[in-house]
Amino acid sequence: MSSKSPLYRKVAGDLRTAIAAGEYGSGARLPAEDELARRYGVSRGTVRQALAALRADGLVTSRRGARRVVLGGAARLQSFAELRSFSRWARSLGEEPGGRTVAVDPARATEEEAHHLQVPQGARVFRVRRVRTLSGAPVMVERTTYPERIGELVAALPVDAVSHSEQLELHGVLFTDAHHTIDVVPADRDDAGLLNCPAGQALLRERRRSTDPAGTPVEWSEDRYLPGTVAFTVHNSTATSALGRRLGED
Amino acid sequence: MSSKSPLYRKVAGDLRTAIAAGEYGSGARLPAEDELARRYGVSRGTVRQALAALRADGLVTSRRGARRVVLGGAARLQSFAELRSFSRWARSLGEEPGGRTVAVDPARATEEEAHHLQVPQGARVFRVRRVRTLSGAPVMVERTTYPERIGELVAALPVDAVSHSEQLELHGVLFTDAHHTIDVVPADRDDAGLLNCPAGQALLRERRRSTDPAGTPVEWSEDRYLPGTVAFTVHNSTATSALGRRLGED
DNA sequence: GTACAACAGTTGTCCGTACAACTTGGAGCT
């Protein structure tokens, strides 16, 4: 059966599970690259590629001259797939994801939408509003705008489809990059009704712009979470910087 | 004069400025790796290392078979240094950072602090409370716990020192990795007094654990921002995943 | 015209080598 996944991925996966299994406790030093290369029967370059992946996930440090050290605490970091899909994320935690599509509206792109989706202003887009639940309780309201091509696929989905992203994947729509902005906003009347909370309630807001492998925007979304239900975690290092802080001009 | 920075960094920097200068507009395709290698007189491997950095910053996509595409919109992403230091970040935006140290207390590590700093419970630590301002207006309250070694350095700083992190750097204390958790909490009495806002006001909370190159924790901090003042931005992709979502158990 | 097939172009993976830069621990000296 053997998979078609590249060698360095297998090595990375193996090391990941070894760390998760506690073979290398927090603060422990990993074997040297040469040693790992020998052990797995691969070249040092391949080992380095695997270790770069672990470092990007914040699992290990690395510095010249010394062996790599396992970083404790970071613990479990979701994969990109789990982050992209609310459903997948929830299921991986043993929670039962639910969703109710409130509205699917064909519309004309506003200036903001046009900018983020890189389409001309006034172009045809689809606006989708959904309420997401964990084990039945509403947790998040999701307002997504899709360009026409993608929106048509979404509009064709049944209203009770739990995971839109998984359905889109089946149609060959891939999400590979996303840019997120996280801040706080008060709930408006609409949020309050959908989330069953008082208007003005502070919500954790995540705005997201996702693109496909070719760099074409495929969604522009604004999600609002009830406080206390989820938190966002980020790891960054001098090696791979992905997090930033921004003035909140809105 | 020439610097001691590695080759691939110069290439990456050059490409970054070229993109920023609009030489490759949003959606444009970068030259092929071979072409860049020829142009810079370096090997393809070095070019790939440079491009990997750009990809990690979310500046370009990359997929097998097709040339790399410049991702628009992501725009300016702060460097790790700017994220680490409130002062540096503020100054890079033309704002005047300020700070007031409210208290520096030697203390015994609580269970939580001990866990995050990887010291025995009850070990000597220093708790520092500061109010941070932008152009005079209070924006954030920062509650940081340092292990004894670092805390002693901080305690010796003048109360009106604007940037603690820059001072620590001068003493050879390096921060290379950080793990962040972002969510929302209501302001307690203390926050309200320091930030001059009503108690119960929702604040954007960032909890942070920073480590040095050896993987030793050097700070554990909880920062609370007034809403509307800052937002956090994150880029992630299937290639480098650093962002995650967490159940908010606290 | 439309669909299919071949082809050139491009990035991903993997190997090998060599040297530079840095850390660590121990030997040896005071």
Next chain:
DNA sequence: AGCTCCAAGTTGTACGGACAACTGTTGTAC
């Protein structure tokens, strides 16, 4: 004991080559 200094160990950087896998385009056949 404490200090300096050295040597071994380890990661970072850079080169080179080869092939696999995929994309976009071109051109052919129907």
